[in-house]
Amino acid sequence: MEEVKGKLIALGGGDDDGLIKLIxxxxxxxxxxxxxxxxxxxxxxxxxxxxxxxxxELGCHNVRFMRIDEEHSADTADNLNRIKKANVIFFTGGDQVRLADFLNGTKLLDILRRRYIEEEVIIAGTSAGAAIMSDKMIYDGYGHYSLIKGEMKTTTGCSFIKKVFIDTHFAERGRFGRLAHAVAHDPDYIGIGLSEETGIVIKKGNQVEVFGPGVVTIIDASQVAFSNVRAAAENEPIAVENLKMHLLVNGYRYCLKEHLFQPIVTFGTLIPVENAAVLATEKHPAANGTAKAN
Structure with a gap:
């Protein structure tokens, strides 16, 4: 499989000065x-x-605002030429369903997806702009109601990366339930919950690293032993056994393909992904950070 050359940078919402400076x-x-x-x-x-x-204000000289809405098509000749040479594409917050609806099926999005794979381009976003990055996104589900069948809803995202759900304003808006429900329904997906002012950089389409002062929650349903999510009737609560959770902060990363939590640096040395499993268990026995939800 071809290695991804681009980077995704996603913020969970809130104050985004740190995101702008990181970009x-x-x-x-x-x-x-x-x-x-x-x-x-x-x-x-x-x-x-x-x-x-x-x-x-940071000294960037070639910044433009691209208008895409009911009156402005994504696929104008000017937009396509601009997106072909952009080094950074930044998506603001708002309504992620609206954003995905205007981008999906466009030549502009096709160009962005190809460039993300083949070139060292940065695709960044906050809140809704983060949620649209995967092939599926959550757009509904509130508090404890999100653990009831039918209350959590997903739709098609923009597919820069696949097999993950990225949820934002995670701790602040009580969204653990809906992210847990989403991965329990689709256990081959990894759930990534971003707190406000905190975000992730996804490198090589696999390595999730944290920036900002808060916590990123990883929810992994790959080892679920039992779930009634698909069998439950509408409006019934869901039951899941052996749902795994990790709490990720700056200085640690999660490798999506390997389902692996690891410190980025140990004793001043960057840990290669292929050596991480041994080091994580020998030097950081608590690094697995698992929790079961019964």
């Missing part, structure tokens, strides 16, 4: 091209121009 630090040159897409926002023009100004 800036990842750019090789202040002349790099940045495209801001604010389709998800209620006031798209205002939001797009605000993010444009935020990047420009």
């Amino acid at each position: 800036h630090s990842k750019i090789c040159s202040l002349t790099s091209y940045i495209e801001v897409i604010a389709t998800a926002a209620t006031e798209a023009e205002e939001s797009g121009q605000a993010y444009k100004a935020a990047f420009e």
Whole structure:
């Protein structure tokens, strides 16, 4: 399988100064091209121009706001030319279903997906802009009601990465239940819950690393022994045995394909992914961080 060259940077919402500065630090040159897409926002023009100004304040010279909505098609010749040369594509927060609806099925999104695989491009987003990054996304489910069959809903995302659910405002809005429900329903997916002001960088389409002061929650249903999620009737609560959870903070990463939690650095040395399983058990016996939900 071809190695992914691009990076995904996703923030859980809230204050995004740290995200803007991180993106800036990842750019090789202040002349790099940045495209801001604010389709998800209620006031798209205002939001797009605000993010444009935020990047420009850091010295970035080639920042543009790309208008995509009911009156502005994604697939204009100008948009396609701009997206082909953009070094960073930034998606604002708002309504993730609206954002995905306007992008899915477009040539613009096809170009972005190809470039993410083949080129060292950065695709970044906050809140809704983070939630759309996978092939499936959660768009409904509130508090304890999300553990009732039919209350948690998913739809198609933009498919930069597959087999993950990215949920935002995770701790602040009590979204553990809906993310747990989603991965229990689709156990080949990994759930990633992002707290506000905290986010992830996904490298090589596999390595999830944390930035920011908070906690990223990983929920893994690959070892579930029993679940009634598919058999339960509508409006009945779900039951799941042996759901695994990890709490990830800055300095640690999670490898999606290997289902592996690991410290990034030990004794000043970066741990290669292939050596991580041995080191994680020998030097960090608590690193598995598992919890069962019965």
